[in-house]
Amino acid sequence: MIKGVHHIQITIPRNAEQEGKAFYCGVLGLTEIEKPNALKKRGGFWLRVGDREVHVSTEVGAERLKTKAHIAYLVDDVNYWRKELHEMNISTGESIPIPGYDRFECRDPFGNRMEFIQEI
Numbered sequence: 001m002i003k004g005v006h007h008i009q010i011t012i013p014r015n016a017e018q019e020g021k022a023f024y025c026g027v028l029g030l031t032e033i034e035k036p037n038a039l040k041k042r043g044g045f046w047l048r049v050g051d052r053e054v055h056v057s058t059e060v061g062a063e064r065l066k067t068k069a070h071i072a073y074l075v076d077d078v079n080y081w082r083k084e085l086h087e088m089n090i091s092t093g094e095s096i097p098i099p100g101y102d103r104f105e106c107r108d109p110f111g112n113r114m115e116f117i118q119e120i
Contacts, residue, residue: 005052008071011059012110017045020056023109027088028073030054049073064111072115078102081116 012020024030030047044057054071075081082092085106092106095115103117 007046007053007055009055009057010071010112011057011062011064012044012112013062014043014058014060016058016110017043017056019109021045024054024056027084064113065107067113070105070113070115072103072117075116075118078104078116078118 021032024047025032030049033046033048033053035044035046042057044055047054047056073081082104085092090106090109092104095103095105100119101117102120103115105113105115107113
């Protein structure tokens, strides 16, 4: 039986960890967590998002801009995040409306698709 989701993995280009941490920890305010020693040599870093983890790994040649795969961050105020991301020159786009939610989407500096979603 599947009990839940432990983590989500996304990728960034090899050797982009500092830029990745600046965005995910600095801009989004996520907390970096210790990556096991056995995996550190692979590069990347891990983050805590609520009671889950996001594993940011490195990958060469990925075409991140061509995928619909994404992380949806549940937030208290989507308008705050629209404004914050626009101030960082990150383009946002409206998502197809779904009942009970306000949401939008964008791409991180590496091309990974992100959704910000708020219950209304």
